[in-house]
Amino acid sequence: MSKSKIFIGISIAFTVGVFVASLWQADHRIVLSAVAVGTALIILLYVFDSPGAVYALFLLSLCLGALRLQAAQLPNEFSQLIGQKQKLEGVIAEDIDIRPDKQLITFRPFGHSQNLLLTTTKSQSFFYGDKLAVAGKITSAKEFNDFDYPKYLERFNIYGLAYYPKILILKSHQGSQLKEILLKIKWAFVDRLNQLYAEPENSLLLGILIGAKKTLPPEIVDNFNATGTSHIIAVSGYNVTILISALACLAWVFGRRAWFYLGIFTVMGFVIIAGASASVVRAGVMCVLALWALNSGRQYAVAPSLFCAALIMLLINPKILFWDVGFQLSFTATAGIIYFYPLLSLRFKNFGEWFGVKTVLLTTLSAIVATLPLILFNFGRLSLVAPIVNMLVLPLIPAIMLFGFFSILPFVGPGLALIASLLLKYILFITHFFARLPFSSLDFKISIWLFWLMILAEFALYYLLKLAIKKSGEGLPSTSFPKT
Secondary structure, eight states, rough: OOHHHHHHHHHHHHHHHHHHHHHOHHHHHHHHHHHHHHHHHHHHHHHOOTTTTHHHHHHHHHHHHHHHHHOOOOOTTTTTTTTTTTEEEEEEEEEEEOSSOEEEEEEEETTTTSSEEEEEEESSSOOTOEEEEEEOOOOOOOBTTTOOHHHHHHTTTEEEEEEEOOEEEEEEESSSSSHHOOOOHHHHHHHHHHOOOOOOHHHHHHHHOOOOTTOOOOOHHHHHHHHHHHGSOOOOOOHHHHHHHHHHHHHHHHOOHHHHHHHHHHHHHHHHHHHHOOOHHHHHHHHHHHHHHHHHHHOHHHHHHHHHHHHHHHHHHHHHHHHHHHHHHHHHHHHHHHHHHHHHHHHHTTTTTTHHHHHHHHHHHHHHHHHHHHHHTHHHEEEEHHHHHHHHHGGGHHHHHHHHHHHTTTTTTHHHHHOOOOOOOOHHHHHHHHHTTTSSEEEEEHHHHHHHHHHHHHHHHHHHHHHHHHHTTTTTOOOOOOOO
């Protein structure tokens, strides 16, 4: 077994361990005993040069995944304060989440390692790092409509809520200086775009560039969901790849090593600015690994990179596996493109490219196939027009990002903003038109049993495609991203 396959196996086993522990709360002493037995078994099998040592390593990784989740499940520090009015002082720990009618503040009281989520009006202006005095009633999150809202918040280290408390700003600049600088750059960028673009084009552009989609009207968000194009307003690897590609032109000016460090800093900064969602962090980790491979002269293997990103993220915060649908969709969509796209492109190699349309279509189909069980299980909606709409809008995204970003420049900015606005209007029209078509999407909620059956069907489809290609004598392609 190759080293890359062993690493992928370790990552999958660790993920399975986290998943099993999310469903079944085993006694930590049992898990620790399993870790000890697994470690002893690996040593014993390795000494006797047995191939079973690899499988013992997978078993150990599974136990370590379960142990990592147990270590992350901490008691609620605010349990004694729930239902009571409190006066607390602390700092704003994350960027402000501004909605059309309110703003949400992640507040960390002094003496605590966990956060409270404050809901307040837009009458006051707050910023990351502000020291606050908060007076209000602390409440706990409640489950609703089969949605585990408390667990959803816990993945952000939020363990309590306060609705419209009295808030007094005591001091500013109490957080990380670097993070504050990056967020100031973000909001200066947002303010400049607010001056150049009308709504809803402005909110759509912010969603495409930095994932700030929460100011979009609900009907427009519903149009994107109905047409299967909501991924364009969620920053992903596509955005980060374009960013790194734009920086590549600087490599010949400053040298490869300087470009490497500039790329690392840019990716990390962009992850913070874009809100560090699961899809952004996953893309950031994979891009950092790609930069490291290019700088060291090593070959970049995209599949191990994906599993490495998953392993790193689960080591940091294992709660995201079970309670973050964005994490699940980001990884399954990327895995679908990595594994299904090369097979589909080989099967349809005799079809013309048609100005990149075939690539967009096969990429979209690969992602849809991989994410379909998750989408139906979590959202109960199947878009029937997604392939067509993606072919019509995806080729324009790089141009929108280019003109939209550089529209902040003086003199030429308004002209670039006019071009970007026309393209944004086109996307809004296309998604609105197709979303209003009869049967553009179907409501189709599936049970947990059908969900797992569909997962098995996906694996069967993958191996059937491989078998058909092998029988045709064309040779199996290596897993890779499509060239876009």
